[in-house]
Amino acid sequence: MNRSTIAEEHEIIRQCRDGDADQYALLVDKYKAMAYNIAYRMLGDADTAKDMAQESFISAYVALENFQYGSKFSSWLYRIVVNKCKDYLKAERETVPVDEFGDVIPAGERTPEQAASSHQTGDAVQKALDALPIEYRDVIVLKHIEELDYREIADILGVGVGALKVRAHRGREMLKELLERMGVSV
Amino acid sequence: MKDDKERYKEIIHRVLDGDADPAEQQAMMDRIQTEPSLKKEFDGMVRALRSLETNERLPVPPFFTAEVMRRLPPRKATLGRRVQDFLLKGRVLKWNMATAFAVMVLLALIITQVVRTRNTPVEIAAVSQKEQVVTVTMNLHAPEAHRVAVAGTFNKWKVDANLLTKQENGVWTISIPLKPGEYSYMFIVDGKAWVTDPNAETYSDDGFGNKNAVVRVKT
Secondary structure, eight states: OOHHHHHHHHHHHHHHHTTOGGGHHHHHHHHHHHHHHHHHHHHSOHHHHHHHHHHHHHHHHHTGGGOOTTSOHHHHHHHHHHHHHHHHHHHHHTTOOBOTTSOBOOGGGOOHHHHHHTOOSOOHHHHHHHHSOHHHHHHHIIIIISOOOHHHHHHHHTOOHHHHHHHHHHHHHHHHHHHHHTTOOO | OHHHHHHHHHHHHHHHTTOOOHHHHHHHHHHHHHOHHHHHHHHHHHHHHHHHHTSOOOOOOTTHHHHHHHHOOOOOOOHHHHHHHHHHSOOOOOOOHHHHHHHHHHHHHHHHHHHHHSSHHHHHHHHHHHTOOEEEEEEEEOTTOSOEEEEEGGGTTOSSSEEOEEOTTSEEEEEEEEOSEEEEEEEEETTTEEEOOTTOSEEEEOSSSOEEEEEEEOO
């Protein structure tokens, strides 16, 4: 993103802060695809992803007063999206019923088989992602699906680049194992 | 031997992160040729990542932006904005005969002054041209509908900004003054069904499998 684009976005934010809410549609249009897809990859459900992405835009709008003009709106927005998804998964984890063996299975960390049976999308990769622990899923989604660089991911997740690489390393290995166990691709 | 494998596994991840230098990359490529378990590890990782990277993005659901905009809470405008709105926003004025007469007298005085200055007609023409708008009429035959609105790029996709009026023949109609340009729009029937204008001048694909009607306003 070049400086003029950032300057244009900051001008839009300034106008929104001044009460011209209509300008916000420009930012929603620009970032909705990425926000929605990040939410979908984090959550594995299209309807919930839409709700979370829309809630994120609304939360960002409400909190525009806190936006720092030195930063990128996109990073700020994606941080809100990721945090909302994590909050949702944590809340869901508390209400997920026990499995057939009587063990509580956190929604954010299902077995591949459970993840596979919980969706009708036929998206095998998504099923593997659903089975990844959340702290690996976020970095895998941002790095290898959205193809952001580590510096931006560090900004979004509030984690240092070194720690992120360790998480990505572990996440990739788990993903490979999951896909192998599910008989997909590898 | 195990340590050696672990070291090359680390290098595999450095390669995947784009952090490995050419010498490391070459060393890894040489090593995996002689160590089948490392080659399996590397190939499996590459295929897993390829399956992620080639995974198609989901199209954004229709009307995503319009729904967000409709749900935004009101924000208190700053003083500067309120002054600007007071000066620039359209409003309905209530007239009585005395006010109308006073305004006519004032206009007559202004016009007299303008004619004297000789330069003003050009300015009037320029202003007139700059502010030129064309009234566009949109119609939708929907005799069963209870409420029809139009949302589009001319009103930032607001679903309540422009309501159509129902005629006796079941046709809903609205006339909107628009500046020259190209505008996408859709009708919203009874607050929920988004309907493409069957009589539109042309259409545009919104990228998500739906068609927006398009009107081109020319001078």
